[in-house]
Amino acid sequence: MRSRQAWLELGQQAGVWVNRCGSIHLAYRDDELAVLREFAQAAPDHGIDCRLISADETRRRSTAANPKGLLGGLLSESELCVNPRDASAQIAAWLQRRWGVVFRFGTAVSAIHSEQVHLADGPPSRFDRVIVCGGAEVENLFPEVVRRSGIRLCKLQMLATDPQPGGWRLGPHLAGGLTLRHYASFETCPSLVGLRQRIATETPELDHFGIHVMASQTDDGRVILGDSHEYDEAIDPFDKAEIDRLILRELRKLIALPSWSIDQRWHGVYAKLPSRPILKAEPLPEVHVRTGTGGAGMTLSFGLAESDWDDWDERFG
Numbered sequence: 001m002r003s004r005q006a007w008l009e010l011g012q013q014a015g016v017w018v019n020r021c022g023s024i025h026l027a028y029r030d031d032e033l034a035v036l037r038e039f040a041q042a043a044p045d046h047g048i049d050c051r052l053i054s055a056d057e058t059r060r061r062s063t064a065a066n067p068k069g070l071l072g073g074l075l076s077e078s079e080l081c082v083n084p085r086d087a088s089a090q091i092a093a094w095l096q097r098r099w100g101v102v103f104r105f106g107t108a109v110s111a112i113h114s115e116q117v118h119l120a121d122g123p124p125s126r127f128d129r130v131i132v133c134g135g136a137e138v139e140n141l142f143p144e145v146v147r148r149s150g151i152r153l154c155k156l157q158m159l160a161t162d163p164q165p166g167g168w169r170l171g172p173h174l175a176g177g178l179t180l181r182h183y184a185s186f187e188t189c190p191s192l193v194g195l196r197q198r199i200a201t202e203t204p205e206l207d208h209f210g211i212h213v214m215a216s217q218t219d220d221g222r223v224i225l226g227d228s229h230e231y232d233e234a235i236d237p238f239d240k241a242e243i244d245r246l247i248l249r250e251l252r253k254l255i256a257l258p259s260w261s262i263d264q265r266w267h268g269v270y271a272k273l274p275s276r277p278i279l280k281a282e283p284l285p286e287v288h289v290r291t292g293t294g295g296a297g298m299t300l301s302f303g304l305a306e307s308d309w310d311d312w313d314e315r316f317g
């Protein structure tokens with residue numbers, strides 16, 4: 001919840017578009033509904049704000065959800081939506097304006113040694129403390145840290161529609177049964193084993209490309225559609241039309257959009273530490289590496305940063 005509060009405050013202070021749209025995981029099969037029910041029952045013990053809703057309530061809250069065969073949904077009213085392409089630049093501009101943070105764009109850190117950071121194109125700088133958030137490229141600076149950690153690289157293919165006509169809005173983020181096998185949070189649900197087996201038998205091509213599907217809408221009206229997950233040696237620069245086709249096939253089962261016209265296709269690569277939410281390492285005194293947040297880095301970022309800050313406050317006062 002610390003991340004959520006921080007995003008809301010940032011929305012007000014930095015002018016970042018933050019939409020309190022919430023999310024619904026849709027259930028069309030009995031095993032999907034069973035997992036959602038088990039998750040909703042356990043949620044209060046973990047401080048998670050969500051509840052199971054009927055098919056009727058799901059339809060009232062989302063006109064995009066396909067009513068055919070809909071059994072119900074898991075509603076979270078606390079989920080937010082931002083447009084990362086704008087948010088990153090807006091946050092940097094606000095940090096500069098409000099807090100006098102100095103940014104050096106268009107250059108690379110070539111090495112970090114005790115007490116000095118070296119840039120590719122400038123004199124070295126002395127430091128008291130460095131926090132290295134180099135994402136998937138941290139390996140260039142600290143290869144031994146990454147090799148020891150068990151970090152994996154993951155490539156995702158995504159798509160965006162044209163802005164939807166007539167100002168149509170999707171409402172809550174929507175995801176379906178495939179998503180339940182992707183996020184570790186659902187692993188405590190006993191019915192997940194059967195759901196996984198069913199999907200592996202019915203649609204092995206989705207497991208092969210790590211596909212689960214979700215849709216959300218940005219302020220410009222585009223609906224963002226995703227995604228696939230290919231790891232390590234399977235990563236290459238070439239996007240696969242087959243993956244896009246499968247994502248769209250599965251999404252069309254869940255949702256109806258006024259326009260499916262695709263405007264953009266892209267892929268991204270992130271670093272993921274499978275065993276924990278983040279990799280923390282201190283390869284040199286006062287050099288703190290933070291990476292490996294996988295597919296939840298935008299969501300968790302403020303909470304992770306605040307917990308580090310609290311630790312450092314305790315250690316150094």
Ligand SMILES: Cc1cc2nc3c(=O)[nH]c(=O)nc-3n(C[C@H](O)[C@H](O)[C@H](O)COP(=O)(O)OP(=O)(O)OC[C@H]3O[C@@H](n4cnc5c(N)ncnc54)[C@H](O)[C@@H]3O)c2cc1C
Pocket residue numbers: 107108109110133134135136137138140141156157158267268269270290291292293294295296297298299300
């Ligand atoms: C397609 C895609 C969709 C995603 N969707 C979501 C989502 O819906 N929700 C969510 O919570 N998370 C999502 N994520 C994950 C999220 O984006 C990552 O977890 C997060 O960006 C990781 O942050 P980071 O700061 O560790 O690394 P990054 O965001 O990768 O930032 C690292 C930066 O450091 C720079 N850098 C690296 N080395 C150097 C160097 N030597 N010198 C100078 N600069 C350097 C890189 O160029 C990069 O700009 C998604 C990721 C992808 C790829």
